[in-house]
Amino acid sequence: MTAVVAEHDDHHDHHDHGPEKGVLRWIFTTNHKDIGTLYLVFGLIMFFVGGAMALVIRSELFEPGLQFVDPNFFNSMTTMHALVMVFGAVMPAFVGLANWMIPMMIGAPDMALPRMNNMSFWMLVAGVLLLASTLFMEGGAPSGGWTFYPPLVFQNGKSFPFAIFSVHLLGISSIMGAINVIATIFNMRAPGMTLMKMPLFVWTWLITAFLLIAIMPVFAGAVTMLLTDKFFDTSFFDAAGGGDPVLYQHIFWFFGHPEVYVMILPTFGVASTIIPVFARKPLFGYASMVYATGAIAFLSFIVWAHHMFTVGMPVAGELYFMYATMLIAIPTGVKVFNWTATMWKGSMTFETPMLFSIAFVVLFTMGGFTGLMMSVAPVDFQYHDTYFIVAHFHYTLVPASIFILMAAGYFWLPKWTGNMYNEKIGRLHFWLSAVSVNILFFPQHFLGLAGMPRRIPDYAIQFADWNMVSSIGAFIYGFSQLLFVYIVIDTIRGGTGEKVSDEVWEDASKHSLEWTVPSPAPYHTFSTPPARIPTEHF
Amino acid sequence: MSTHDSYYIPHKAVWPVLATGGLMMTLAGFANHLNGSSIGSGMMLTGFVIFLVMLGLWFALQSTESESGMYNHGVGISYRMGMMWFIFSEVMFFAVFFGALWYTRNLSVAWLGETGLPSGPGRSTHDTLWPAFQAVWPTNGPGKVGGDFEPMGAFGLPFLNTLLLLSSGVTCTWAHHGLLAKNRDQLIKGLIATVGLGFLFVGFQATEYYEAYHEMGLTLGSGIYGSTFFMLTGFHGFHVCVGAIILSVVLFRSWKGHFTPENHFAFEAAAWYWHFVDVVWLGLFVFVYMM
Ligand code: HEM
Ligand SMILES: [Cu+2]
Numbered sequence: 001m002t003a004v005v006a007e008h009d010d011h012h013d014h015h016d017h018g019p020e021k022g023v024l025r026w027i028f029t030t031n032h033k034d035i036g037t038l039y040l041v042f043g044l045i046m047f048f049v050g051g052a053m054a055l056v057i058r059s060e061l062f063e064p065g066l067q068f069v070d071p072n073f074f075n076s077m078t079t080m081h082a083l084v085m086v087f088g089a090v091m092p093a094f095v096g097l098a099n100w101m102i103p104m105m106i107g108a109p110d111m112a113l114p115r116m117n118n119m120s121f122w123m124l125v126a127g128v129l130l131l132a133s134t135l136f137m138e139g140g141a142p143s144g145g146w147t148f149y150p151p152l153v154f155q156n157g158k159s160f161p162f163a164i165f166s167v168h169l170l171g172i173s174s175i176m177g178a179i180n181v182i183a184t185i186f187n188m189r190a191p192g193m194t195l196m197k198m199p200l201f202v203w204t205w206l207i208t209a210f211l212l213i214a215i216m217p218v219f220a221g222a223v224t225m226l227l228t229d230k231f232f233d234t235s236f237f238d239a240a241g242g243g244d245p246v247l248y249q250h251i252f253w254f255f256g257h258p259e260v261y262v263m264i265l266p267t268f269g270v271a272s273t274i275i276p277v278f279a280r281k282p283l284f285g286y287a288s289m290v291y292a293t294g295a296i297a298f299l300s301f302i303v304w305a306h307h308m309f310t311v312g313m314p315v316a317g318e319l320y321f322m323y324a325t326m327l328i329a330i331p332t333g334v335k336v337f338n339w340t341a342t343m344w345k346g347s348m349t350f351e352t353p354m355l356f357s358i359a360f361v362v363l364f365t366m367g368g369f370t371g372l373m374m375s376v377a378p379v380d381f382q383y384h385d386t387y388f389i390v391a392h393f394h395y396t397l398v399p400a401s402i403f404i405l406m407a408a409g410y411f412w413l414p415k416w417t418g419n420m421y422n423e424k425i426g427r428l429h430f431w432l433s434a435v436s437v438n439i440l441f442f443p444q445h446f447l448g449l450a451g452m453p454r455r456i457p458d459y460a461i462q463f464a465d466w467n468m469v470s471s472i473g474a475f476i477y478g479f480s481q482l483l484f485v486y487i488v489i490d491t492i493r494g495g496t497g498e499k500v501s502d503e504v505w506e507d508a509s510k511h512s513l514e515w516t517v518p519s520p521a522p523y524h525t526f527s528t529p530p531a532r533i534p535t536e537h538f
Numbered sequence: 539m540s541t542h543d544s545y546y547i548p549h550k551a552v553w554p555v556l557a558t559g560g561l562m563m564t565l566a567g568f569a570n571h572l573n574g575s576s577i578g579s580g581m582m583l584t585g586f587v588i589f590l591v592m593l594g595l596w597f598a599l600q601s602t603e604s605e606s607g608m609y610n611h612g613v614g615i616s617y618r619m620g621m622m623w624f625i626f627s628e629v630m631f632f633a634v635f636f637g638a639l640w641y642t643r644n645l646s647v648a649w650l651g652e653t654g655l656p657s658g659p660g661r662s663t664h665d666t667l668w669p670a671f672q673a674v675w676p677t678n679g680p681g682k683v684g685g686d687f688e689p690m691g692a693f694g695l696p697f698l699n700t701l702l703l704l705s706s707g708v709t710c711t712w713a714h715h716g717l718l719a720k721n722r723d724q725l726i727k728g729l730i731a732t733v734g735l736g737f738l739f740v741g742f743q744a745t746e747y748y749e750a751y752h753e754m755g756l757t758l759g760s761g762i763y764g765s766t767f768f769m770l771t772g773f774h775g776f777h778v779c780v781g782a783i784i785l786s787v788v789l790f791r792s793w794k795g796h797f798t799p800e801n802h803f804a805f806e807a808a809a810w811y812w813h814f815v816d817v818v819w820l821g822l823f824v825f826v827y828m829m
Contacts, residue, residue: 020550028550110547112616115596119554126562130569161569169562175627183619187612188545217627221634228769231572233684233759236638239663240681242762244646251634 018523030114032099038121039096046088051478053081058474060457061467074457075143082146087170088128093405094266095177098205104514105199107190107530112183120176127169134159150237150248154230164223171216178209190529199512203290204269207297211258219255253304261300267404271357277508278354279346285338292331299328309380318377325375336365352426356407359434367395388448394441414504418520419495421487432480439473546608553596560589621807625814639766648673678761688754692827695746699739700823706735707816710809718799729789736782743775781815784808
C-alpha cells in the first residue's frame with residue numbers, strides 16, 4: 001500500500017480543478033465520478049430497454065394462444081431481455097457504483113488506471129450497440145437463449161456473428177474494469193486503511209473483480225469456438241467430428257455460474273453497507289462476512305454443472321455437483337444470519353434504502369431456498385427448464401440485485417447531488433415494487449411445479465390463471481419503476497430543497513469515508529489522504 | 539508535496555474512446571464479412587487501422603509522460619498490477635482451449651467410441667449412430683470430417699521452435715540484466731536477439747502450417763484434432779506476433795535511451811508477456827504435439 005496524493009495537473013493549462021464544459025467532458029473523461037455517472041445512467045437506460053422486452057414477453061403470455069408477436073420474435077425477446085439485463089443493466093450499474101464509491105470509501109483520489117477506466121466504459125457501449133443492432137437484422141436478434149447453446153444457436157440469422165463479437169467487447173470491458181478495481185484497492189488505499197478495515201462493498205467488489213478476470217475470457221473462448229464452428233469448419237461442438245455439444249455447456253456454465261455471483265456479490269456488499277447505518281449498529285460479524293464472500297466465490301467455480309443435471313452426465317458427476325452446490329447454502333446462510341443479527345435490537349429507522357435492503361434480505365433468501373431445492377439432482381429433473389427456475393433466478397436478481405441497486409441509489413443520491421430525494425415518493429416506489437414483484441414472480445413457482453416450460457410463447461390452458469396474475473404484476477412493477485426515474489431527476493434538480501449535511505444519514509461518517517466529504521462530493525476527493533479511518537462497520 | 543510523491547491522474551483521455559471506436563468498426567466489419575456482405579472486409583481493415591493508430595498514439599503519450607517524470611512509484615505499481623492481471627486473463631483464455639482438448643480427448647471421443655464410462659452421455663450416440671467407431675487419438679471423429687490427414691509430429695519443426703522460444707526467453711532475461719547493469723549494448727543486443735528469435739518462430743510455424751495444409755491434409759476442418767491443433771497453436775502464434783511487436787517497440791525505446799534500472803515498466807511488461815507466451819508454448823508442445 002502506498003501513500004497516494006493526487007496532483008492536479010500543473011503540467012497542463014487547466015486552472016480549475018472542476019470538470020470541462022460541454023459533451024466532450026463525458027466522452028473523454030477520466031474522472032471516476034464522471035465515469036461512475038456514465039455507467040449508472042447507461043445501466044438505468046438499459047434497465048428500461050430490457051424491461052420493455054420483458055413486458056413484450058408478459059403481454060404475449062397474458063393469455064394462452066399467440067396474440068401479439070410471432071414465436072421467433074418472442075424467442076428473441078427472452079434472449080435479448082436476459083442479455084440486456086445482465087450485461088447492459090445490472091453489471092454496468094454495479095461498475096458505476098464501484099467507480100463512484102470505491103475511491104471515496106478507501107480514501108483514494110481516483111481509480112488507479114483512469115484512462116483504461118474511460119476505455120472500459122466505451123467498450124461496454126460498443127458491445128451493447130453491436131448487440132442492439134441485431135434487432136434490425138435479417139432473421140432477427142439472437143433467439144436461442146442467452147446461453148447460446150449449440151447447435152440451436154447456429155440457426156440464428158445474420159445476428160450470429162454480431163452477438164459473438166458483442167460478447168467479446170463486453171468481455172474486454174469487464175476485464176478492464178475488474179483490473180482497475182483490483183489495482184485501485186491494492187494500491188490506492190489511504191494510510192491506515194488496512195484490508196480488514198475496508199467497507200464490505202469494497203471487499204465484495206475486490207472478490208467480484210477476481211471472478212470477472214477469471215471468467216470473462218472463458219466466455220470469450222466459448223463463443224469463439226461457436227464462431228469457428230459455424231464459419232471456419234471446426235468441430236468443437238459437433239459429434240461427427242469428435243467434438244461434443246455438451247462441451248459447450250460445460251464451458252458456458254464454468255463462466256455462467258460465477259457470472260451470477262458477479263451480480264450478487266456487490267449486492268451483498270451494498271446491503272452490508274446500508275443495513276448497519278439504519279440499524280445504528282456495527283455490522284454483525286464483519287470478518288465472517290469477508291470469509292463468506294470468499295467462500296462463495298471459491299465455490300462458484302466448482303458447481304457449474306448443476307445447470308446440466310438433465311443433459312447427461314456420469315452419475316458420479318451428478319452426485320458431485322449436487323453436493324458441491326448444496327455447500328453454497330452455508331456461506332450464504334452466514335450472510336443472511338449476519339444481516340439479521342445486525343438489525344437485531346438496533347434502533348432501526350425505515351427510510352427508503354433500508355426498506356429496500358430489508359426486502360432484499362427476505363426475498364433473496366427465498367431465491368436461495370429455491371436454488372437449494374434445484375440443487376438436488378434427482379428433483380431437478382422436474383424443475384429444470386420450467387418456470388420454477390425462472391422464478392428462482394428472478395427472486396435472486398430482481399428483489400435482490402435490482403432492489404439493492406435502487407437502495408444504493410436512494411442511499412447515495414444525496415451524497416452525489418447534495419440534495420435530498422422525496423422520501424414519500426421513495427416509499428411509494430418501494431411498496432409498489434415490493435408487492436408487485438411478488439405478484440409477478442411468486443405464481444411462476446406454481447406454474448413451474450405444474451410443468452409449464454420456460455421460453456415458450458404459448459401454453460396449455462391450465463396455466464392460464466397464474467400467467468395472467470404474473471403479467472398483471474409485471475405491468476405494475478414495470479411502470480412503478482418510472483417513479484425512480486422521476487425521483488432521480490427531481491433530486492438532481494434540487495429534490496426537496498433541503499440541503500443535506502456531509503453525513504446525510506445519522507452517524508454515517510462513523511461507518512465509511514464517503515460521508516466525511518462535502519455533499520455534493522466535489523469533483524476531486526481525497527487529493528490528500530484522510531486523517532482518520534472510520535471503524536464503526538466492523 | 540513534490541511532484542515525485544504524487545499519483546498522476548490524467549485530466550482527460552482522447553485515444554481510448556477512439557481506439558474503442560476502431561475496434562468496434564473492425565468487429566462489425568468482420569461480422570458483415572462473415573455474413574457475406576461486400577463492404578465487410580473494407581470496413582474491417584479501416585477499423586483495424588484506426589484501432590492500431592489510436593493505440594499507438596496512446597502508448598506514445600504514455601511514453602512521453604513517463605519520460606518527463608510524471609509517474610511516481612505508485613503509478614508504476616498500478617501498471618504492474620494491471621499487466622499481471624491482464625496476463626492472468628490470457629491464461630484463462632488459453633485454459634479454455636486446453637480444457638476443450640482435454641475434454642474431447644479423454645471424455646467425448648471415448649464415449650463416442652464406447653470406451654468411456656458406461657453412463658457417459660455420448661454412449662447412446664455411439665450405439666445408435668456410429669457403432670463401428672473406435673476411440674483413438676488423433677481423430678477427426680466418427681464422421682471422418684475433413685477427410686484423411688496425417689497428424690503433426692513433435693520432433694521436426696515444433697521441436698526446433700521449442701528451442702527457439704526457450705532461447706528467446708534466455709536472451710530476454712540477458713537483456714534485462716544488461717538494463718539493470720546499465721549495459722546498453724547488452725540490453726540492445728539481447729532485445730534484437732529476442733525479437734529475431736520470435737519472428738523466426740513465427741516463420742517456422744507458417745512453414746509448418748503450409749505443410750499441414752498442402753502435404754498432410756491437416757486443416758482447421760480436420761475434425762476435433764484439426765480444430766484443437768490449429769486453434770491452440772494459432773492463438774499462440776498470434777500472441778507470439780503481438781509479443782514480438784511489443785518487444786520491438788521496447789527495443790526502439792531502449793535504443794532511444796528511455797529506460798533506467800529503476801524505471802522501465804514497459805520493458806518488464808513486455809518481458810512478462812514474453813515469458814507467458816513461452817510457458818504456453820511448453821504446454822502446447824507437451825499436450826498438443828507430444829501426447
Ligand atoms: C443458494 C444459492 C443458489 C443455489 C443453490 C442455486 C442453484 C441453482 C440451480 C441448481 C440452478 C439450475 C436449475 C436448472 O437449470 O434446473 C440455478 C439456475 C440459475 N440460478 Fe441459481 N442458485 C443459487 C443462487 C443464485 C443467485 C444468487 C443467482 C443470481 C444472482 C442465481 C441465478 C441463477 C440463474 C440466472 C439461473 C438460470 C440460468 C439459466 O438456465 O438461464 N442463482 N440455480
Ligand atoms: Cu448456477
